Amino acid sequence: MLVSFNWLREFVPFEGEAQELGDRLTMLGLELDSIEDPFESIKDIVVGHVVECAKHPEADKLSVCTVDLGDETVDIVCGAPNVGKGQLVPVAKVGTTLPDGLKIKKAKLRGVKSFGMICSERELGLSDDHEGIWVLPENLKVGAKLVDELNLERTVLDFDITPNRADCLSILGFARETALAFDLPLTMPKLDLKEAGGNAADEVKILIDDPELCPLYQARVLNNVTVGKSPDWMRFRLFSVGQRPIGNIVDVTNYILFELGQPLHAFDLNRIEDATIRVAPAEDGMRFTTLDGQERKLLSSDLLIWDGKKPVALAGVMGGLNSEMQNDSTNVLLESAVFRPGTIRKTARRLALPSDASYRFERGVDQVMNSFAMNRAAQLMSEVAGGTVMSGVAKNEPKPWQDxxxxxxxxxxxxxxxxxxxxxxxxxxxxxxxxxxxxxxxxxxxxxxxxxxxxxxxxxxxxxxxxxxxxLDRIEAKLPRVAKSLEGTVTAETEYGFVKGLKYWGMGVGLNEAINYSFVGGEDLDRLNLPEEGRVPIANPLSEDQNVMRSDLAPGLLNTLKHNLAQGNTHIRVFEVARKFTADSESDTQTRENLRLGILLYGARHANEWPWPAEDADYLDLKGHVEHLLDNHFKLPACCFSLVENHAYLEPCVDVRVCDRSVGFMGRVKDDIADFYHARKDVWLADVDAQALRELRDEHVIKFNELPKFPPSRRDVTLVCPMDLNAGTVVDTINEMKLPLLESVELVAEFIPEGEDRRNLSFRLTYRHANKTLKDKEVDKQHKRLVDELVEKLPVSV
Known part of the structure; x- marks a missing residue:
């Protein structure tokens, strides 16, 4: 927000320096970004007096002017058709640099020497007017600096405004803050509106379809105005705050916008059909041409201003080409309204059509100040464009302001x-x-x-x-009192607490957390052979490489792998806790989200080779992490694993199940896919359904047993088994016996004799009694029974 220092002083009698003001307002939350001179580029332009003006002897369209510059008189060759004797004109002396970068030098034009340049407004960067030189008012001092004689603003403060301070998007807003900071009185602009004839309420009818979208719409009518150039004071003041002057009627609306923060719009009343204004949403798919000449495709969520037959403005954003003020316009309908901020914001963002008006409407405007702003604008229009202000106000306020x-x-x-x-x-x-x-x-x-x-x-x-x-800078820094409460226990039961626990687990087992975008490219999903059905496209993607929501965590994790390999990191252990997105017509958002945990391992098993063997991570490393998560972290019942055929991007792929419920999958990324991500070794990836884990955790009841008081007794047994007999089958068979003294069974060794088709599996069995120390006779009896039943039920021998 650019704040003119002199303009601000019309509201508050602040006599300090600009830097002092900026520092104080910064401490009030309005951060000063810079202090600028908007007319720095013309500071060397001086006021000259044309003493003589004669035709150039060698060129019909050139004039030779003798110009008094106060301390000297010089000859200047000028090509402007409107230059004449007795005029006061802006002059760029030799050595002066104009705003467009042109440096004025001594010159000889058709044999006549020229020592400077008489400038137009366009050459000074003040307007687009280039039909002739700029003829200055007669009361200026010859030889003086132009910026001083015209009292142009030399100090403008540029502030950064936080989105919640909509009241500070005007000179008035900063005047309020200045008065608050320095305990100064605030003076509002004087309102002296003269009305004449008729009643605007009888001339114009205002209709509002939805009060929530437009709580207030009111308008004034001006007749017999003359559209033209604004007076210098208004043009230069707008220029100082970064606004290029357009014409007196439009300039007044911009002036009020910066002065009071209320966006206004001026319609050509003769182009408003049926003398009716209606505020209503657009129709889906309809097209409307805005003031910039661009045709816009609208949605039913966009708000329009209609006359009796057609739309005439995009409410709060930009007027329509079919109702704009033109050079021959004589009657004005001055709009002053309040619109729902969210509606304006969505329209402006969707159409990429930001404007000073939408910037203020989408943050909220002062409904009570609305009438004052409209009346002041009508007063200024009558002063700078002539004409009369019709009595009365056409107004519809279905939702008045509530204190x-x-x-x-x-x-x-x-x-x-x-x-x-x-x-x-x-x-x-x-x-x-x-x-x-x-x-x-x-x-x-x-x-x-x-x-x-x-x-x-x-x-x-x-x-x-x-x-x-x-x-806030004066408040002494003190450490707050920290008290532990029961909220921590409650938090652990929330999704936030659950996710936090997952992340702590990942860091605890030596994995690094990866955070990827929720959107990926369709090509990323195609590369992993993931189905197109169920994908959620992004309406306004950042790029074509990120045009859909991810339906799997694998693309993000593989891109993380690719990036790390490009940076020379070949020992990669990462995890990501994130959501995947699938189209779901039954959902309120048309999208179903599923919380997942992804794990990716690549490269050497150990970060440092010595003293560890140089081995690469494999399936057992990945399986160990998954088992640790399920068994040690969540204390869930034992999980089981089974091969999955024809997985999209893993080969082999293993399904992970707990309590007969699938909780994820894991395996090795297919070679052709791994090659694309520059992997030269096996890439191991697991995808766990964190949402299912949370449900299982909540359903699972953990029981605690008393720690054993008596020593265990252990026995080892080696079974000669066929090659196709799984060790898990042996363990399951032993557990099915439900021997009262048997506490646990562990596989401790495997040996395959050379040249044989059988293998030896050694198991360690632990026996213990809860209330006494076991005797060898008791253990031997149980152990013999166990071995005999194994030989009887399975194709094994001892």
Whole structure:
């Protein structure tokens, strides 16, 4: 937001330096970005007096002018048709550089020497007018700097405005903050509107289809105006805040926008059919041409201004080409309205059509100030364009402004801010901000907030006002008191707590967290042979490489692998906790989200070779992580694994199941896919359904047993088994016997004799009694029974 220093001083009598003002407002939350001179490029232009003006002896279209520059008189050859004797003109002396970079030098034109240049407004970068030189007012001092004689603004402050401070998108808003910061009086512009004849309410009918979209729409009518150039004071003031002058009627609307923060729009009343204004949504697919000449395709979510037959403006964003003011326009319909911020924002963003008006409407405008802004604009239009302002206002306000009352507890405020201030300080702050304070109950005040402070919504917002006016930089830094509460236990049960636990597990087992975009390219999914059905396209993608929501975590993890390999990192252990997205017509958002945990391993098993053997990670490393997650972290029942045929991008692929429920899959990425991501070794990837894990965790009841008091007794047994007999089958058979003294079974060794088709599996069996120390006789009896049943039930021998 550009703030003209002189313009600001018309509202508040601030006599300090610009830097002082910027520093103080920065501490109030309005950060000063820079201080600029908008007319720096013409600071060397001087006022010249044309003493003589004669035709060039060798050129009919050139004139030789003798120009008095105060301290010297020079000859200047000029090609402008309107130059004449006695004029005051802007002159660029020899050595001066113009805004377009042209440096003025001594020249000889058709044999006549020229010592400078008489300038037009266009050459000075002040307008597009280049039909002739700029003839200055007669009361200027010859030889003086042009910027000084015209009293042009030399100091403009550029502030960064946070989105919640819509009230500071105007000179008035900054004047309020300046008055608050330095305890100065605030003076509003004088309103002296003269009305004549008729009644605008009888001439123009205003209809609003939905009060939620437009709480207020009102208009004034001006007759017999003359569209033309704005006076210099208005043009240069607009120029100083970055606004290029267009014409008197439009310039007034822009002037009010920057001065009071209320966007306005001027329609050519003669082009408004049936003298009717209707605020209503667009029709899906309809097309409308805006002031910039571009045809826009609209949606039913866009809000339009209609006349009796057609749309004439895109509400709050830009007017229509079919109703704009033209050079021969004589009657004006001046619009002043309030629109729903969200509607304006969506339209402006979707159409990529930002404007100064939409920037303010989408943040909220002051509904109470609306009438004052409209009347001041009508007054200025009548002053700069002639004509008369018709009496009365055409108005429709289906949703009048309702004052907001907030509670305020001073003790609570001081506790949160860590301050000890008198109540009088807080009351003064609220009063200077335009609030009405009822402090009849000293412990619980009632504060009515002003209509321009839309950001004051809750009691804590009032606390913030007290703190920022006191000076957040003045509050002493203190460590807060930290108390442990039961909220931590509650948080652990939420999804946030669950995800946090997953991430802690990943870091704890030595994995690095990867965070990828939720959107990928369709080619990424095609490369992994993932189906097109169920993909969720992005309406407005950042690029074609990111045009769909991810339906699998693998593309992101493989791109992470590719990036790390490109940076020379060949030992990669990453995990990602994120969501995948699938189209679902039954969902409110048309999309189903599923929380997943992805794990990717690549390269050497150990980060450092010595003293470890140089081995690459394999299936067992990946399986170990998955088992550790399920068994140690979630304490779920034992998981089982089974091969999956024809997986999209893994070969081999293993399905992971818990309690007969699939909770994910894992395996090796296919070679052709791994090659694309520059992998020269096996890439191992697991994808776990975190949502299913959470449900299983919540369903699973953990039981605690007393720690054993008596020592165990262990026996080893080696079984000669066929090659196709799984060790798991042996373990399951032993567990099915349900021997009362058997505590656990572990596979401890495998041996395959050379040249034989059988293998030896050694198991360690642990026996223990809960209430006594076992004797060898008891253990031997149980152990013999176990071995005999194994030989009987399975094709094994001892």
């Amino acid at each position: 907001r009352t907030l509670g305020y507890r001073h003790d609570k405020c001081m506790s949160l801010l860590g301050l000890d201030l008198d109540q009088d300080f807080a009351k003064k702050v609220f009063t200077l901000e335009g609030c009405k304070v009822d402090d009849s109950d000293s412990a619980n005040w009632k504060v009515d907030t002003p209509s321009h402070r839309l950001d004051l919504e809750r009691e804590v917002d009032l606390y913030e006002e007290v703190g920022r006016v006191y000076g």
